[in-house]
Amino acid sequence: MTEGNVIDAFGTSEIRDYDKLFREFGVEDFTKLDAPDPLTTMRRGIVFGHRDLKPVLKAMKKGEKFAVMSGIKPSNYFHIGSKMVVDEIVYFQNHGGLVYYTFADVETLADNGLSFKESREYARDNLLDLAALGLDLDKAKIYLQSEEPTVLKQAHVYARNVTNNMLEAIYGEHPVRIYMAVLVQVADILLPQLEHGPMPVVVPVGFDQDPHIRLTRDIARKHKLMPPASTYHKFICSLLGVERKMSKREPQGVIYLNEDPKKARKKIMKYAYSGGKPTVEEHREKGGDPSVDVSYQYLTYLMSDDEKLKKIRRDYERGDLLSGDLKKILADHVEEFLINHQKKREKAGKKVDKILA
Amino acid sequence: MTEGNVIDAFGTSEIRDYDKLFREFGVEDFTKLDAPDPLTTMRRGIVFGHRDLKPVLKAMKKGEKFAVMSGIKPSNYFHIGSKMVVDEIVYFQNHGGLVYYTFADVETLADNGLSFKESREYARDNLLDLAALGLDLDKAKIYLQSEEPTVLKQAHVYARNVTNNMLEAIYGEHPVRIYMAVLVQVADILLPQLEHGPMPVVVPVGFDQDPHIRLTRDIARKHKLMPPASTYHKFICSLLGVERKMSKREPQGVIYLNEDPKKARKKIMKYAYSGGKPTVEEHREKGGDPSVDVSYQYLTYLMSDDEKLKKIRRDYERGDLLSGDLKKILADHVEEFLINHQKKREKAGKKVDKILA
Incomplete structure (x- = not known):
């Protein structure tokens, strides 16, 4: 490189x-x-x-x-x-x-x-x-x-x-x-x-x-x-790490807008690269690194509330939030977003038929 | 070459x-x-x-x-x-x-x-x-x-x-x-x-x-x-010679299908490259060379009557036909063709409008 x-x-x-x-x-x-x-x-x-x-x-x-x-x-x-x-x-x-x-x-x-x-x-x-x-x-x-x-x-x-x-x-x-x-x-x-x-x-x-x-x-x-x-x-980076590009060659690192919200949730919980420390004790003491934590990075794209995001960052850096907590915040956010998004997709079906017959 | x-x-x-x-x-x-x-x-x-x-x-x-x-x-x-x-x-x-x-x-x-x-x-x-x-x-x-x-x-x-x-x-x-x-x-x-x-x-x-x-x-x-x-x-060669290609860069050597039939006639009489001999006497004696005579070559393209063309060739090779005569045969043929052709062009006007509006 x-x-x-x-x-x-x-x-x-x-x-x-x-x-x-x-x-x-x-x-x-x-x-x-x-x-x-x-x-x-x-x-x-x-x-x-x-x-x-x-x-x-x-x-x-x-x-x-x-x-x-x-x-x-x-x-x-x-x-x-x-x-x-x-x-x-x-x-x-x-x-x-x-x-x-x-x-x-x-x-x-x-x-x-x-x-x-x-x-x-x-x-x-x-x-x-x-x-x-x-x-x-x-x-x-x-x-x-x-x-x-x-x-x-x-x-x-x-x-x-x-x-x-x-x-x-x-x-x-x-x-x-x-x-x-x-x-x-x-x-x-x-x-x-x-x-x-x-x-x-x-x-x-x-x-x-x-x-x-x-x-x-x-x-x-x-x-x-x-x-x-x-x-x-x-x-946007792959779920698998901030240095990796989202690519369908690594499907476990991609969240598609048409995928099952529950599967997306599981993918995040399982694969999202963490900026946390190796042990809970060390994390509680030294805090996590948001710059390499994929969950945090995704939230910068997806969470519009500045104050909420700022608090998450502070809590994570302090060690008050664990990587698992951060993943859960992202997973909740994405799951909810996908559920709403996919309802809107369904509604759009007829219009799409008109444009691309 | x-x-x-x-x-x-x-x-x-x-x-x-x-x-x-x-x-x-x-x-x-x-x-x-x-x-x-x-x-x-x-x-x-x-x-x-x-x-x-x-x-x-x-x-x-x-x-x-x-x-x-x-x-x-x-x-x-x-x-x-x-x-x-x-x-x-x-x-x-x-x-x-x-x-x-x-x-x-x-x-x-x-x-x-x-x-x-x-x-x-x-x-x-x-x-x-x-x-x-x-x-x-x-x-x-x-x-x-x-x-x-x-x-x-x-x-x-x-x-x-x-x-x-x-x-x-x-x-x-x-x-x-x-x-x-x-x-x-x-x-x-x-x-x-x-x-x-x-x-x-x-x-x-x-x-x-x-x-x-x-x-x-x-x-x-x-x-x-x-x-x-x-x-x-x-x-088809240029009017100016059998070795030359018809090209709009040499307009005197081209006969366009939309040009004035009288102008085409004059072009042929003036420019058509001849396979005849330098003097009438020599031509009458030795005959012309149809293989380099542009008028003759054009007639092979344009005159469908085999017998008539054969006779023209023979008479030319024998020296009975002069280059001027040959040019005149072609000029007559082309002039008549263009007059008829251009009448048909006029009739086609409306159809063309339909295809290329």
């Missing part, structure tokens, strides 16, 4: 030094912005960075037209980390933004080999989560890449604006199909402005997706569109 | 040795086939080769389903050489084939930088010629690549079947946008079978387009479709 940051849109990204990220890539500190009614994740630096977000916030405050564009590769079910991005999209929608959301099935095919049919099944499930998390589907443009002729077509237009050298410099060497998917994604990000004319657009992403943003900003300028803004959030 | 054949789908192709072409590429002699009611160009070896045409002819004779798939880059007006391919398409349509015809505007954008809008204007004009040359537009599927979601989408599916090495081996090194256009073209060629199920499909092409056929045949097999068949025709 190196000390540096590895940014790869089609591989493994490791971000170990956020300050270096700011210095190297021109990303700015999100917390220095004056975002109205910020989300928990914004207040706590989980949404840590942005590029060019000021025009978006300005439009938002003035009630002018702006859009939020986002999407996902429909190759898996949503997990508890997926919620973060959706919360951001809902945030911008609630503040007046037009929503564009793409299921990147062209990329899933190119990168993962999933057929359009397989992708559609995941997309349907993801859509239930989007609705349950508060996205107003009726006021959003939601589509599969393979079903949206405009992005498929525009990909060829934007292909005129890149050279093979540029693509290799930004993404490394890849099969042509990957570059094709990249250009479809550029078309996704520019679609709101293609349909509504130039306006500020924000794209909430994990930092590993920043190459797409940089490329699209460059191409936008060539087409007299506004370079899209972006926000960057930290990735 | 080399002795060999240069086959480049995106550059300059020079075919100097047709026998070598047969030996190297597995192309077979068209004249050895038993095609019913062959066209003038088929009888005279202008349509000189084919790959795998027998299943098409078999389907044709048995009245079974088959298709002819063709198209053009809509980057120019049709000229007298364009007529040849259209004649072939009409031939297969008249013998029961489903017709698919694509205006490859994605390729025009990638290769020539023409916008979709510019391409559409040329496509409209080309469509008038297609109708005037006898294609039944009502029974054909005619489309612009950029307007046909299925081919744009399938290009990404077929991209899974190629590696960068394959593409470079077949086409040489090109910008990604060119490979993208190649994959759209593969989708064009496979579209009839995607829509109608596996069946014989023939693609009439110039030999420079053979790389597309080879690639598509390979991909077809992977998708359990029939590898498309092809026919190959010789290119």
Whole structure:
């Protein structure tokens, strides 16, 4: 493991030094912005960075037209980390933004080999989560890449604006199909402005997706569109440890939004990596370490009550709260959340049928 | 100039040795086939080769389903050489084939930088010629690549079947946008079978387009479709000489199907390269050389009456016909053809409006 940051849109990204990220890539500190009614994740630096977000916030405050564009590769079910991005999209929608959301099935095919049919099944499930998390589907443009002729077509237009050298410099060497998917994604990000004319657009992403943003900003300028803004959030870690990424290759470390709440509870109680001390006695005396305790970390994402979270932290550091107690707090929180969430998913069923028939 | 054949789908192709072409590429002699009611160009070896045409002819004779798939880059007006391919398409349509015809505007954008809008204007004009040359537009599927979601989408599916090495081996090194256009073209060629199920499909092409056929045949097999068949025709030369290709960079050497018949007549009289001798006396004595006389060559494409053509050749070789006489025969023929053709173009106007609104 190196000390540096590895940014790869089609591989493994490791971000170990956020300050270096700011210095190297021109990303700015999100917390220095004056975002109205910020989300928990914004207040706590989980949404840590942005590029060019000021025009978006300005439009938002003035009630002018702006859009939020986002999407996902429909190759898996949503997990508890997926919620973060959706919360951001809902945030911008609630503040007046037009929503564009793409299921990147062209990329899933190119990168993962999933057929359009397989992708559609995941997309349907993801859509239930989007609705349950508060996205107003009726006021959003939601589509599969393979079903949206405009992005498929525009990909060829934007292909005129890149050279093979540029693509290799930004993404490394890849099969042509990957570059094709990249250009479809550029078309996704520019679609709101293609349909509504130039306006500020924000794209909430994990930092590993920043190459797409940089490329699209460059191409936008060539087409007299506004370079899209972006926000960057930290990735949620695996239940198995703060250094591990949530991945379906380690299912015991993932909490899916469609999984049985009781199973999720058991998973947390059994697997959540603890920041506690080896014995109860030592823990009572020296206290736990919240920075490596996964239960605590999850609560920073999920528990919006600042005072409550602060008390939990203090009690844990003091040794008043044991790791088992902390796990139980998280397990209660997640179980309750999943029960409510899944009720909302059920209600959303019919709407989803309309959008992805 | 080399002795060999240069086959480049995106550059300059020079075919100097047709026998070598047969030996190297597995192309077979068209004249050895038993095609019913062959066209003038088929009888005279202008349509000189084919790959795998027998299943098409078999389907044709048995009245079974088959298709002819063709198209053009809509980057120019049709000229007298364009007529040849259209004649072939009409031939297969008249013998029961489903017709698919694509205006490859994605390729025009990638290769020539023409916008979709510019391409559409040329496509409209080309469509008038297609109708005037006898294609039944009502029974054909005619489309612009950029307007046909299925081919744009399938290009990404077929991209899974190629590696960068394959593409470079077949086409040489090109910008990604060119490979993208190649994959759209593969989708064009496979579209009839995607829509109608596996069946014989023939693609009439110039030999420079053979790389597309080879690639598509390979991909077809992977998708359990029939590898498309092809026919190959010789290119018509420039008016300025048999060794020169008709090109809009030398407009005095091109006869467009939409140009003023009187201007075409003058062009022929002024520029047609002659196979005659320097002086009338020498010509009367030694005779002319039809193999380099452009007027004679054009007549082999355009004059269907074998006996009449044979007599012209004999008289020219004997010196009874002068180069000026030969030019006049061609000029008369072309002028009359263009007058009739352009009447038919006018009639086709409304149908074209319906197809490319």
